[in-house]
Amino acid sequence: MDQILGQVLRNAVWERLDMLSDLANRADAPSLVSVARSELPRLTEGWRAMLRAHEPDVRGDCPTCSTRWHRCKAPCSVWQVAHEHLVAGGLAPQEAPRGRGRKRSPLPAQATHQTAADTQGRHALIPQAPAAAR
Template sequence: MNEVLASTLRNAVYERLDYLDRLVNEADLPSRASLADSEIARMTAAWRNLLAKHEPDYRGRCRECGGWRRRRPHPCSVWTTAHKNLIVIDSPKTPSTGRHAAASYLPSAG
């Protein structure tokens, strides 16, 4: 039963995203403005909820990522994905090889 529920949930989310993509790409300007009025608040609330679950613990590790024995260091992939999609705009392509390539677009500490 869990597989059926997970599949149903996954399909519903992807169908909603596909619907929103179609509206953004094919709807007229007033429809897109209405969509922005309703969906931007929902999307920011969803991002905030997801990011709150991935805040670092007192040791600087993600509370959600990893197993019970070993948490992932912060920022985890959820935070780096949020940064990449919400902050980084039209950045040049970075190499996608190597163990740390996924986080290579993050600003340097220096």
């Protein structure tokens, strides 16, 4: 039951983000101003709440990402993504360190989400089988 509720919650968040992206790409100027005034404060407060949960403790560990057996040093991936998207977002994507053989995507999570949504239906509660398996 928790998995279904979690999936419903995730779907609602993805759908809200999709709606805001669509508005940003298609709305006229007066609509954009209205959306910006109502949504930017909510989005910035959401980022602040999430980042507060990932503030390093006195040992320099992220209390949210750390477990009893594995300590996650700050900055954790949440802070790294926040910096990438909120501060360094205008910078060109950088080449991955040698040996990895691929470039970093400027929006890794979004790109993965959009690809799955485009090929399998947007926010399915039941994961679809890969196209090759059908």
